[in-house]
Amino acid sequence: MTPAPPSRTLCADGIRLTTISTGAAVAGLRLEDSEGGWTDVVLGHADRRSYRHGGYLGAVIGRVGNRIDRGRFELDGATHQVSVDERGNALHGGVEGFDLREWELVDAAADHVTWGLVSPAGDQGFPGEVRVQVRYRLSPGEVRLDYSATTTAPTPLNLTHHAYFNLDGESSGTIREHRLQVEADTFIPTRPDQIPTGEVREVAGTAFDLRQPTPLAAPLSAADEQVRIAGGIDHHFVVRGEGMRRHATLVGGSGRRLEVWSDRPGVQVYTGDHFDGTITGISGSAYHREAGVALETQGPPDAINQPGFPSPVLRPGETFRSWTVWRVGTSDPI
Template identity: 55%
Template sequence: MPRTTPTSIELTAEGLLLEVVTAGAAVRRLVVSDVEGDTNVVLGHRDPMTYAVDGGYLGATIGRFGNRLAGARFTLDGVEHRVAANEGRNALHGGLEGFDRRDWTVEEQGASHVRFGLHSPDGDQGFPGALDVSVTYTVAPGSVRIDYEATTDADTVVSLTNHSYFNLDGEGSGPVDAHRLMVSADTFTPVDAELIPTGELRDVTGTPFDLRRPTVVADAFSHHDEQLVHGQGIDHNLVVRGVGMRHVATLRGTSGRTLEVTSDQPGVQVYTGAHFDGTVIGTSGTAYGPRAGIALETQGFPDAPNHADFPSTRLRSGDRHASTTTWRLGRE
């Protein structure tokens, strides 16, 4: 776990400033300049040192395996691998010492981009293969692009994502209940009480996860659905329609600010931030309460190595994992 003071890097483009820190290769601020002035639209810790101790995933790069692994285990080529459990008996976001808790190296930096690198040795948190990973943030007018790459010297599993929470009305402005969310997904992966996928792909029709049209977040909560009980709201993987680089989600705040997410990943974890309880103090000095922000984590499916029918998250020795996510900020 990193203990040195994180280095802060600011990337700028017309109308936009992105602040990232070396601890967890995390996004701390995303400041949009528009007719209302400068507004930070992501949640971040007031004290940058918090990222070096326990950032609680805020804005962090997640790995080796984003989301959950049932029983903190998976089998690869007939060999069972046990990884570090950190959510009851299950593994969440890479285990006890996931990539969010590492001090990443700045490999390349310019005015509008930075590339972070990390070496994860064979057996790290129980995962096989030595893994070399990079994440590159690039800003342009109105947009942020995140590129992930990884290589391994032995077959392993990899699913990388970013865990930023968005509040388009401004960080610290209160819950996102009145935001409107649209997701390009016809199905989702239901979960059990431990938030582990059951293996089913369920039609979103008639469920809180039918977000194919812009839906007020609070209205999605109005459904009587066991899945909302499991997730204390929405904390679910939606299956993104299509393949390749495509639309994933559009979020709109009451301010009229919009966020469009595109990605080449098969799923997106929509998480409405039920766990915020006032103990996290944001960059504005505001204590974050429930639903202070919403996460839209582009990803491979949760627990994919344990479900043969899910898209594969296997990375073979000699191959290269590469994925891209973009955030486009605008205003209606």
């Protein structure tokens, strides 16, 4: 029998984080309640060997998170074709993205663990060798993700993290009654194949106006063309401001609260439309539609083909660095 991937668990007051080598994925984020019980608030596979078969659950995504139109782009006068895996487009790094790789344990201590990966030149069609690391650092009420990467040739890079959150517990059902607030005045609409149109649209007057805490049931039930295209929300929100700032706040019916902070340009909100009962979760229950919501801090999709979007290109001699923080606690129950 194939062994389960190696794992590391970090513990702080009221919080336990487990990461594994496959995809450098978060395979568990457990929070303690006032009665001393523990609840896992991220979706994950019951059998950790299943992380090797895809689904993105809890994984680090690369080289390029989100979508590239037809998997094709031009960089410094050369045209590159990368592997395509979704309706003729490249999603989350292509057929064999970083989520499916076995990452190397770089270092570990009581409060942190670092995983590293070497992506060779030509990997999935991308130019240059890329060396990437992600460090998870745990403290009471907070998980910090530190990313770094270098390259030997110019290449697009858009690292992100694909944890799905259900703050009422990973087996508790839908996230429709979770309240979500996103610090964004604009979002990026897409074509029917979910490639950006190039427009950056005001959220005002749309189902994507999440500037105030909003039960997810409201946008998910809206008669909106963009909701219909995605089967829910699967869109990039352009977070106002620059530098380290709050991107989103999520509150479950239990009163558990998550704040997502990052220095990235925006956050892709995805409400898990694809879950169809075929994934068995951590507690042994099947995941169905809207079982969790992903809040993926990142640059905008297809930015390598969209001159109006921030450039995702990393060049030799540069070091990509980025930070995302998950702050967890409690609020008043909904």
